[in-house]
Amino acid sequence: MIKKIISRPQSNWTKDEGLNNNIVISSRIRLARNLYKLTMPSFQKGADASLVLDKVKKAVDALELQNNELLYFYRLNELTDIEREILFEKHLISSEHREGKANKGLLINERESVSIMINEEDHIRIQTLFPGLQLDKAWEFADDIDDKLESQLEYAFDQKIGYLTSCPTNVGTGLRASVMVHLPALALTKQSGIVLNSLGQLGLTVRGLYGEGTESIGNLYQISNQVTLGQTETEIIQNLTTLTKEIVQKEEETRKWLLQENLLQLKNRVGRAFGILQNSAILNTQEALNYLSDVRMGIDLGIITNAISGNNLSELIVLAQPGFIQRNMETTLEPIERDAIRADLFAQKFRVGGAK
């Protein structure tokens, strides 16, 4: 299964489905769970960690999951560097898990709609990923998998403070709900800072494309809940959904304004971005994502024709990543070689179409 996953840019979250999927790229639910009395990963020794891995694997085997819930098990240290890199680039594992240390595990289904990390910061981290704004659907799926695991495993739970997690910032529901949004118009008009900062006051956190400590590239932002204790899962999800809709509306209003008041500049920007993606000989990841952002907005607004061959725009975000570029290579490529291959690839994708 892993070969299939790393060979395709498609993932469950890259589909053209879900509410507002032109602006909300994906919705993610993460549940942090730990096993009763067992030493948590921050203080684990090798034997503690391997015990957790065995217990979770046995639990999943015992469940005899079928169809979409059928999970494939991998030890991270048995995967290659490139395989781990691509799993990370597809948002299926964290940067910590990417390091591939001993006794780190992954359970994943064929559609890539659920990935469970074992011995990450917590013993178990269930993650579901869906395209567009559908946090409720992602929650239902995660909740269901969680119920099933719980029927086989003894979770660490306290009646007063809920699910016990490695870090007290996750205690309670252990739930982190997040959306990845594409906000080029807000960024262009220098409003994104104001809008995103105000989210902090509403209990939400904003991060870059690859989570904690990363910069925003390609005008992509991840917005998630901060508080996990004292609110129900439904409240957390509804709150984030409502505020995401609000942000989508702000982005749309700003796009409309740009279209009415600055059409010439907008056409210029979008057309140039398309031209660069179509004609470059050297293209790095950051450039690719930034120009993709302009092109995506141009397509959304009907300024350019959608003529990308073979893939949709979300898949191109994956295609642009350094690990994915090297998926079929035996050796690690020099950055300049990767940039040349990437430029070639994008030139093919954007061969036809362009400004109207």
Added chain:
Amino acid sequence: MECQKCKKRQANVHITQIINGKKIEKYLCEQCANEEKLNFELPKIPLYNLNNLLGVLFNQPVVSDKSTIDNVCPNCKVSYNKIAESGHMGCSECYKYFALQLDPTLRKIHSANLHLGKIPKRIGDSYRIDREMFDLKQGLRQAIDGEEYEKAAEIRDRIRALEGKMKKGTGEML
């Protein structure tokens, strides 16, 4: 004036650096100045240092209070000191053992200290009923505050039914 570094070429770059309040003046030629690649930016702070900020939220025991610092969780043998330092718990029992110290930490992080979300099915029914009762009573207060009396009456009936169930439950258990 000759360059202070190569002592050959003419110095044409004047640099004044103030490091920790100490003023350092340098007269260099352009080439030497370039070679030195003077970097006035702040050094990069490694990310793991930022994670440790969380430790600040943990109740720091008074230094003289050796007993709390050295106290270890009887289950995983991790000390409170280690937990506060790393911002991470040793095991689920740490939450119980260090509950007193952790309560203010949780309130600082979440502005709350009571879980209202999902409950594992394994946890006994009596606890589930307790929680249902808590939720209903909260709903009742909200309904009354919002002057939704019809809804309030409905919730009141459900509370009564639940109370009946609880009594019956204890009766059976005895």
